[in-house]
Amino acid sequence: MKWTKAIGVAFRSLVYFLLLAPLVVVICTAFSETNRVVFPGRGFTLQWFERAFTNAEFTKSLLLSVQIACVSVFLACVLGTMISLWFWKSNSRAKSLFQMIFLSPIVIPTIISAVAFLQYFALFRGVFTDYWKLCLTYAVIELPYVIRTVTANLAGLDTSFEEASVVLGASPFKTLFQVTLPCIRQGIIGGAIFSFVVAFDECVIIMFMKSAKTVTFPLRLYSYITESFTPLISAYSTLFIIAAAAVLYLVERKIGVSRLY
């Protein structure tokens, strides 16, 4: 029994090590004095972080990514909550068909959707700007995530809250905005956070729909990785790892992260 336990501990440590090693390596290389990313890094300098904060290209891409993510998350949350409410209340026979349609963006591989988007939006040249193409397609990809978390929240919601609100004389809309939506707030916020991460991290659709005007953050990072490979990338990556850890920890404490999956 003792040696099986030892093997277990060793094996698990190895897996945790494998999971975290690439991230730790990235952080280590961010302080290197060399011009190219090397591991282990040489010397200690903060110049890459300094450059990271003053790099105009990256700042522009970062702002663009946040903007696109916010617009698409807003769209996905509004539409996703609407359809979840309909799923919740409806007894329609076609419900399962609609559920299938609305969940299909995560069932169908994103790369196939990306090919379809590329070909479809070529029809509307001049109608949608590159910026809106990304916002709309990202919103579609995020919809299933919002629907999943909101539906999970609605399933545990007692309808008597709404009935009480109506009995007390609130209009249907007042009931929606002051009773139902606050009750499922957690699901909407969870879906929004998840969608934001999806939109911010999206690299497949952008590779197909990229243009000079819409270089989002992942694309900028990718082009720097393939072209220059300087520790500037490590500096940005370090900032992101810290941000991700902070957000993840907060989500885990407030909502419970395993509930999102």
Next chain:
Amino acid sequence: MEKEKDTWSYVNIWYLLIPLIFIALFFVFPLFKMVYMSFFQFTGVNQPLGSFTLENYTRFLSNADYWVILGKTLGLSFLSGILCTVLGYPVAYHLSRMQGRTKSLFTVLVLLPLWVPITVRLFGLMTLIERGTYFAVEAGLVYCGLPYMIIVLMGPIGNIDRSVEEASYVCGAGFWSTFFRVTLPLTRKGLISGFMLVFALNTAAFVVPVMLGAGKIITMTTLLYQQATYIYDWGFASAISMIFLVITMLLTNSGDYFENLMQKRRDRKGV
């Protein structure tokens, strides 16, 4: 009572129609257009389509090179599914038995790679492994699949009644025989769904072969990317997408099929 409910309910048909129009316009129609395009000769972007043809499909299906690419893609992701299962199971087992703050902490550690942008994750791997080899791509696939595997396995393992395992120990079984004859069979469903998830995700992985393959390793997804954005043969790209879609759909559903088959065999044995 029924009627009363109707009058106060705020949910009306628009709650269905508005999202439905949205998803139809920006998801269903694009897919239909792709299906349509795969059956016609492609003459150029925004040019009228040529005549009806099956050539896009036969071109893929009759060329051995494309079959090799398909085989490699499936092989790489199948192997990654197995590796993720082997690596992930012990961690998930231990994690689902933890409680409170330690569980939170370790869950965060496992999930952290998923929340870091994928470019950053793969950049970390690139500094450690030389790009452009099958090993690099495989490492990337396992690295991206592992957190999913652990999360999926945690549920079924956590649901096992611990007294079942204790009963096995009391009856004199050792750790390994308890594990292989009690724990593992009880989590079979989770194993299959975890494996299928990683298999399906990695079959459709695009960023990993692009970044770690460095143009030397061609998978189905990079082939698709080439055809759609460099060669601009959208008819052929559509046909590849359709073939690829059918294969991935078959794969994701084969998990249920396999599960049903096992169930039937067990029923016949009367276990």
